[in-house]
Amino acid sequence: MIDVPRRSLERATCLVVDDEPRLRQALVRVLEKDGYLCYEAGTGLEALDVLAENSVSLVLSDLRMPGMDGVQLLKVVRQRYPEIAMVMISAVDDVDTAVNCLADGAMDYLPKPCHLEEVRQRLRQALDKRRLVLEAREYKDTLERRVNEQQRRIESLFFTSIQSLADALEAKDRYTRGHSGRVSYYASLIARELALPADDVWQVALGGHVHDIGKIGVRESVLNKPGRLTDDEYEHIMTHTMVGWRILAPLLNETPKALNIVRWHHERIDGRGGPDHLAGEHIPLEARITAVADSFDAMTSRRPYRPGFWLPLDTAMKELRTHRGTQWDEAVVDAFLTVVEHGAIDWQKMNRTMDGDLGDGWPHAPTSASTVAPRVAALATS
Numbered sequence: 001m002i003d004v005p006r007r008s009l010e011r012a013t014c015l016v017v018d019d020e021p022r023l024r025q026a027l028v029r030v031l032e033k034d035g036y037l038c039y040e041a042g043t044g045l046e047a048l049d050v051l052a053e054n055s056v057s058l059v060l061s062d063l064r065m066p067g068m069d070g071v072q073l074l075k076v077v078r079q080r081y082p083e084i085a086m087v088m089i090s091a092v093d094d095v096d097t098a099v100n101c102l103a104d105g106a107m108d109y110l111p112k113p114c115h116l117e118e119v120r121q122r123l124r125q126a127l128d129k130r131r132l133v134l135e136a137r138e139y140k141d142t143l144e145r146r147v148n149e150q151q152r153r154i155e156s157l158f159f160t161s162i163q164s165l166a167d168a169l170e171a172k173d174r175y176t177r178g179h180s181g182r183v184s185y186y187a188s189l190i191a192r193e194l195a196l197p198a199d200d201v202w203q204v205a206l207g208g209h210v211h212d213i214g215k216i217g218v219r220e221s222v223l224n225k226p227g228r229l230t231d232d233e234y235e236h237i238m239t240h241t242m243v244g245w246r247i248l249a250p251l252l253n254e255t256p257k258a259l260n261i262v263r264w265h266h267e268r269i270d271g272r273g274g275p276d277h278l279a280g281e282h283i284p285l286e287a288r289i290t291a292v293a294d295s296f297d298a299m300t301s302r303r304p305y306r307p308g309f310w311l312p313l314d315t316a317m318k319e320l321r322t323h324r325g326t327q328w329d330e331a332v333v334d335a336f337l338t339v340v341e342h343g344a345i346d347w348q349k350m351n352r353t354m355d356g357d358l359g360d361g362w363p364h365a366p367t368s369a370s371t372v373a374p375r376v377a378a379l380a381t382s
Contacts, residue, residue, distance in 0.1 A: 012127055013054070015039045017047040017061040017073065018089075027060065030116050031123070044068025048076065056084055058127060060119075063090035063097065071101065078105040085130035087122060161251055165213045179297055184208030186293035186336070187261075189344050193335040194289070200257060204286050207261030210252075211290055214244025214262070241266055242275050260284040265291050270326045288329040292336050295328065296320065313340075 014036045018024040021042065028038045039054060041047035045068050047061065059077060063070035074086050088101045091112040098109040107126040110119065187208040191201040218237050229237065245263040252259040264278060264287035271279030273291075283291075299316040311319070317337065324333040339345065 011035065011037050012058060013037045013039070013056045014058045014060060014123070015041060015047060015050055015054075015056045017041045017044065017059065017065070017070070019043060019062060019065045027119065030119070034120060044070070044073035044076075047073055051077065051081060051084075056081075057130065058085045058087070058123060060087050060089065060123065063088055063101070071104070074101060074104050074106055083130070083134060085126040087126050158251060162210055162248075165210070165216065165247065179301060180209050180212055182297045182301075183211060183290065183293045186296060186339075186345070187290045189339045190289045190293060190332060190335050191286075193339050194285075194331070196285075200286065203255050203257040204261070204289055206252075206255060207258035207265075207286060208290050208293060210244070210248060210258070211261050211265050211294065212240060212244065213247060214240030214242065216247075217243040238266060238274050257284065257286045261287050261290045263287075265294055267291065268327045269329055273327075283329075285329075285332075288332050292320065292328050292332050296336065 012035070014031050016024050016027050016031070016038060017040075018027070019042050024040055024042070028040055031038050036058075039050045039056065041050050043065055044061075047059070048068075050056070051059075059073075061070045061073055065073075068076075070088055070090070074088065077084055077086055086106045087108045087110065088098075088106045089110045089112055090097065101109050107129050108122050110122055184205045185208075188201055188205040191204040196204070215237075218240055241263050245259065248259060248262055252262070261284075264276070264283055267273035267276065267278045267283045267287060268291075269280055269283070269288075271277050296316055299311045299319060300313065317340065320328060320333050320336065324330045
């Protein structure tokens with residue numbers, strides 16, 4: 001960033017470019033008396049050499065010179081050194097030429113012969129314009145930095161809210177500990193295998209992390225019930241999709257695909273799922289992806305209704321193959337099978353404890369807001 005206040009106190013530096021040595025030297029003498037530190041160049045190419053080796057705040061350049069003329073020099077200087085103020089002088093008093101120079105970025109245009117007092121005044125005005133431009137640029141940079149800082153604070157508060165809900169759920173149901181992190185991980189692998197855009201992968205990872213938040217509204221007696229659920233109990237526990245959707249709608253309004261996951265991750269391809277009985281491609285792709293990831297982890301994890309064991313990998317994969325096209329999307333199942341076959345999921349590392357957690361090396365549910373953002377983001381990029 002340009003430190004405008006400090007530079008405004010520095011001695012102004014001026015490069016005078018003119019192929020007429022007498023006029024050039026006369027201008028230099030006048031400017032040096034006014035306190036400028038001056039450099040000289042007889043051609044446009046010489047001027048570029050001077051600029052490459054010295055810090056210059058102002059260039060006063062003739063328009064017509066051999067080789068690189070003033071117009072060409074103006075364009076190069078504006079491209080390479082946009083902080084330098086350019087003032088053009090010319091023996092040709094032509095309105096179109098002056099307008100074109102100003103349009104190309106010159107701050108002023110003076111016809112020859114030049115009156116020295118007018119040159120002084122025009123150069124002071126050019127430096128004032130330059131100062132205003134640099135101050136505006138500094139303000140813009142400062143504002144952007146503050147906006148970015150505020151955005152990071154907002155994101156931190158967002159993830160704090162998300163994590164508070166996740167913590168409440170894990171405190172209520174010990175079987176969900178690690179489940180959301182694994183679902184997020186599996187779903188992000190599937191999304192990348194399907195070549196989804198990076199932002200979609202990020203939203204899939206986020207949605208997987210919070211897909212079961214609605215279970216905080218489910219009775220603990222039902223949530224942790226050993227053995228099979230009654231029909232009424234099953235209907236009660238399935239309300240978690242709508243509960244979670246209502247809770248997170250204000251928080252996830254800028255990540256609609258993550259919100260879709262919360263509501264529709266229990267829909268089925270054949271339309272027999274819930275809560276809205278969507279079928280086929282009417283189910284958002286991100287929800288179809290998470291449905292496979294969620295079901296796979298449910299089959300391969302301890303559950304209160306299935307204490308003491310979990311399905312082996314080959315059995316779980318067989319179940320996915322058997323019901324692809326009815327319960328789960330065929331393309332999504334195929335992508336997940338490819339991920340497993342390529343070794344992205346190391347079954348040997350899935351050393352479970354009685355609480356259903358995975359062994360080291362697997363994405364456990366984060367424990368603070370400071371870890372939620374980078375971990376979920378890592379799922380979308382790793």
